[in-house]
Amino acid sequence: MNTHLIADAVRNSRSRDESTVWDKLFAFWFRRLVYTQIWEDPEADLAALQLPVGSTIVTISSGGCNALSYLTARPAQVFAVDLNEAHLSLLKLKLAGLRAFANYADFWQFFGEGADEANAELYRNKLRPLLDPEAREFWDKRNLLARPRHAYFTDGFYRHGVLGRFIGMAHILAKLARIDLAALLDDNREAPKRVEALARLDRLFHSALARFITRTPALLFSLGIPPQQRDLLGGNSPLNQVLHERLLKLINVHPNDTNYFAWQALSRRYPGPGDTCLPPYLQAGQFARMRGGAGLVIPVHANLRVFLESLPANQIDAVVLLDSQDWMAPDEIRALWNAIDRTGSERVRVIFRTAGADSPLEGDELASLREVWRRDEARSAIGFSRDRSGIYGGFHCYGRV
CATH class of the missing domain: 3.40.50.150 (Vaccinia Virus protein VP39)
Known part of the structure; x- marks a missing residue:
């Protein structure tokens, strides 16, 4: 694998001396x-x-x-x-x-x-x-x-890859926080289990642990987020809050019975063969x-x-x-x-x-x-x-x- 191509892309036109430690780590990670x-x-x-x-x-x-x-x-x-x-x-x-x-x-x-x-x-x-x-x-x-x-x-192919493993770690955190991930796939927005899961999700994303994770660039590498993109993603808002908002958009805006992205995020799999x-x-x-x-x-x-x-x-x-x-x-x-x-x-x-x-x-x-x-x-x-x-x-x- 030509690692120099990836390293050059991640450096973002900076010289080798200007390239940060995080840039170099991400280039290694992204191979x-x-x-x-x-x-x-x-x-x-x-x-x-x-x-x-x-x-x-x-x-x-x-x-x-x-x-x-x-x-x-x-x-x-x-x-x-x-x-x-x-x-x-x-x-x-x-x-x-x-x-x-x-x-x-x-x-x-x-x-x-x-x-x-x-x-x-x-x-x-x-x-x-x-x-x-x-x-x-x-x-x-x-x-x-x-x-x-x-x-x-x-x-379980979708449990592998850097992102698949990161999502698996997130699922462990969700389990410790007693968040019912399956309930979040329910398209009945008023279902009691879903409402409870959303409330627990809100508390998790606004916890000290979530703030710590999102302040650490290396932990975001598993989401495929390089150092430069992390700043753009956060903007003027705390990154834990932005990621929470994006997750809610993923699971709340489109019907989950046709949204395979929601299934991958919450189950690391597809619901089954077919067309929908x-x-x-x-x-x-x-x-x-x-x-x-x-x-x-x-x-x-x-x-x-x-x-x-x-x-x-x-x-x-x-x-x-x-x-x-x-x-x-x-x-x-x-x-x-x-x-x-x-x-x-x-x-x-x-x-x-x-x-x-x-x-x-x-x-x-x-x-x-x-x-x-x-x-x-x-x-x-x-x-x-x-x-x-x-x-x-x-x-x-x-x-x-």
Whole structure:
């Protein structure tokens, strides 16, 4: 794994001497498998982008959930770019699953449920032969107990990864605080058990322990929050209070019987196979489209700006930046958008999230970009309102002026 690429991204254009200890620790931490599920809602993305059939998409890959889910928009191609080879290895494994499994039941068992001993044999016999050497090495690697990584899929895949383990620790705290997490998934907002659980949750988030945890940058690494983003997330409010508000948005705004993000946060699993409470790529009704379009998704290990600069001009119709600009200095953001300008088609749309409410393009330092790019208020509002994960403060959609 090229750790220098990740370290350079986290330093945020600071010199090695200016880079903080927390920056270096996060760069080391982020080499791992952080997200077993991506936490940006792909249906919100597509609602904001409104892509015509045959579009070419460039997205930051993360765990690959959204890169695959974008196939529902019938694109010509999806480039899934990431610095983290662990996340690309997960996407490659999913692509191998779509090629290897002829029926939805096997695909669900492996990637949806991810908790069956038979998955070890499925990996060895069907998935491993289809992986490239880098992905094969990642999933074959054994820990100190000689247990291979692919065994994650035998005992609850979504309990693994840095974030999965952090959520598990949070569940232990919730249990000690006697918070009924299952009751929080009840869509009856007035149910007595839910009301009681919410009251206990409020007390926990406003406790001295919560204030201590949220003041410690290293403990937030497990949420995938680097040092720069922590400041944006908190703003002028205590971070424990902000995180409490974001959690309430996650579980209170959208119906939980269709909000798989709430299920992952409160149960570290999906409720079951089907079509109603799953990311699109895992839905039974989309399985044939996923299988037929798997060849259109191309994993790329690279810096996103450098990759865009390598493409021909006027080729890309949509760029999905996730929350990456929260990590970036103004000169890096300017260079990235210049690359998008050259590579993007006339109709190109760009979407991204921010920890806070504001877009970095609206500040004075990047005023020159607004000569080329305009925030689409209507599409941004659609994306923000449709985003079920509820963990971001802003959703932004830009097009050419």
